[in-house]
Amino acid sequence: MRFPLRDTTAVAAGLLAPFVAVLALTPLRTQVTHTDLTLLLVVVVVAVATLGNRLAGALAALSAAAWFDFFLTEPHQSFHIENRADAETAVLLLVVGLIVSQLAARGRLLKRVAVADASHLERLHATTRLARVSTSSDEVVRRVRQELTEVLELASCRFEYGSLVGRPPRLEPDGTVKVAGWIWDLERQGWPEGEIELRATVRGRYQGRFLLTPVPDAVPPPLEARLVAADLAAQAAAALDDDRAGAGRVGAGPGS
Incomplete structure (x- = not known):
């Protein structure tokens, strides 16, 4: 490192x-x-x-x-x-x-912790406001991708719809990272190699996943930043779930 x-x-x-x-x-x-x-x-x-x-x-x-x-x-x-x-x-x-x-x-x-906490809170508030007023879940997903790139200091971040494929390292909602089911020691080992998935799940329903690419040899962000990242992914999941629920209600109109 x-x-x-x-x-x-x-x-x-x-x-x-x-x-x-x-x-x-x-x-x-x-x-x-x-x-x-x-x-x-x-x-x-x-x-x-x-x-x-x-x-x-x-x-x-x-x-x-x-x-x-x-x-x-x-x-x-x-x-x-x-x-x-x-x-x-x-x-x-x-x-x-x-x-x-x-x-x-x-x-x-x-002082740095206080500034970081204020920045994290603003990110969550801004994303929550967007999720409430936006009519497009894709817009929320794009915003969350941008926020994740900044808060985790990533090289890149993409979103993948559909079913799970493969078993990449996973960033969990509690801020830990698991590799093959084992908790990865971020502080000592740094980020694991390759993309890291962050699942977008709300009320137990899987909506997709963000695939995170860290900067090579970068020091992983603190736990607070990883927890914010999990909350941001949940906001995207909620927006996607609302879109699908709305599409279901439209499809179930009179005569269906």
Whole structure:
């Protein structure tokens, strides 16, 4: 599995940003107290954690403490510290950096979850409104295909009417993926190879299935996104079921 570019960049920043910051602060080491220099490095750690992730924040804290020791404490350009106060400052920088970076990363995660939840809710509401006003189930199916492609970050998505053929991996209503009847470990193994079916079923009646093609080596979306995908498929199934029920009522007119 490949790591997203943003996470890779964040990890690189966690290692390099404190180093660059310490180099910039080195000319000031005789003019500014070590406490003030430490606070400036904590700001760098928080910035990396906020823009990146927990791993990046932890690496930034370790990097900041190491380069603070190497460049800003005596003897300079050595990882040995002679002054006890400087040693305590370096340890505090590491501890505070780790704590603050984790808090910053958690705040970023909570914000991202809130934005994602709002986006998922809007998708469901928009699709529900369309299903209510549209006179064409095909239009609802097209809309759901588009939403599934976006919410699951797919390479492509198509809808297949008719009976089931073959046994491809299946995305279940509870968000799990089954392969040959066994639950697939998405977090460790990524998406299974080939197309993945998502059945459109309502009130126990099968209406068709969406066939999902993930981006190769892509990280699977979180459980919340997969649950939204199952709800979207149910909206398409309901629209198809209503169309068939309406066709049945028309066919059963007077004299039938």
